[in-house]
Amino acid sequence: MKSLSFIKENLGLKIISLILGIIVWFNATTDEISVYTIPFKLSYTFQGLGDSLVIINKLPDYINASIKTSGKTYLRIKFSEKVVYKNLSNLRYGINEIKFxxxxxxxSLKDIEIFNINPRTILVQVDRVQKRKVPVKVVSVLLKNSTLFVRSINVNPETTTIIGPASIVNKIQFLPLEPIEVMKSVDTLFVAKVEKLNNDFIRIENGEGFKVRLSIDTLYKDSIFLRSKKFEQRIKIAYLRPSDYQVSHRSFNIKTTLIDSLESLLVYKLEVEATPPLKILSVEPEMVTVKKSN
Known part of the structure; x- marks a missing residue:
């Protein structure tokens, strides 16, 4: 109880002494000269680009400055607005070097020594703006029924216009439409839009409202017997085909993979590829054996 009463004795005076001690310590500490790194946010102003030029590389959002100053000055800078306003005027086609x-x-440079800015220079790549018509295509049709296949695809309008940097625009061969789902053979008319491009520099004048007409046909089950050059055993191939599709042995390609070698026999796994729009259902047998040659 005596120790507790000692703490309570002159408690207000002790708190004031503690606060004054902290203030003296803080004042002495922040008077020391040290090296600090401070980030500055970049804000750009562009002049003279007009509608014919465009910047095509990402510019940094911050630069870092290494300064030598007192702790007080560092804290004042740290909690103030730190924005560097950079006017990028008179940029030319090609690569422009901008210095900080x-x-x-x-x-204020008073009581501050700046000895480094990182980055000290940035490169601004400027390209010419180009406008160009490109085809629009359906690249993915999702058939929910395996007995269906697509005979033809018609898109209207067939083209649209893209606008952007010439170096990017000239590499675009066509614009893909979003995947189309077909549930049944009577689903033939769709309205689609262009898939989102992974490029923020390209603008599409019209990316929606493309009418897609599909010609859908039904596949019929059929089968054929074939022989491989490696063995005499007949292979039965079950497949799906369009009603008017002419099938021959050349429509199929038999591949063999050696999976085991016994004392007198070689065991092969069979795989069959078919020319589209044929679809393989099954192959019998799936494995064959061949006698080893003497």
Whole structure:
């Protein structure tokens, strides 16, 4: 109880002494000169680009400045607005080098020594804007019924216009439409839009309202017997085909893979590929054996 009463004795005076001690310590500590790194946010202003030029590389959002100053000054800068406003004027087609100087930093140079800015220079790549018509295509039709196949695809309108940097626009051969799902053979008319491009520099004048007409046919089950050059055993292939499709032995390609070698026999696994629109259902047998040659 005596120790507790000692703590309570002159408690207000002790708290004031503690606060004054902290203030003295903080003041002495922040008077020390040290090296600090401070990030500055970049804000760009563009002049002179017009509608014919466009910047095609990502510009940095921040630069870092290494300064030598007191702790007090560092704290004042740290909690103030730190934005570097950079006017990018008179940019030319090609690669432009932009430099940052100490004077660009929104801080007073009094009691501050700036000895590094990172990055000190940035590269701004400028390209010409180009407008070009490109085809629009259906690249994916999802058939929910395996007995269906697509005979033909018609898109209207067949083209649309893209606008963007010439170096990117010239590489685009066509624009893909979003995948189309077909549930049954009577589903033939769709309205689709262009898939989202993974490129923020390209603008599409019209990316919606494309009328897609599909010609859908039904596949019929059929079978054929074939022989491989490696063995005499007949192979039965069950497949699906369009009603008017002419099938021959050349429509199929038999592949053999050696999976085991016994004392006197070789065991092969069979795989059959078919020319589209044929679809393989089954292959019998799936494995064959061949006698080893002497």
């Amino acid at each position: 100087d100490y004077e660009d930093l929104p801080i």
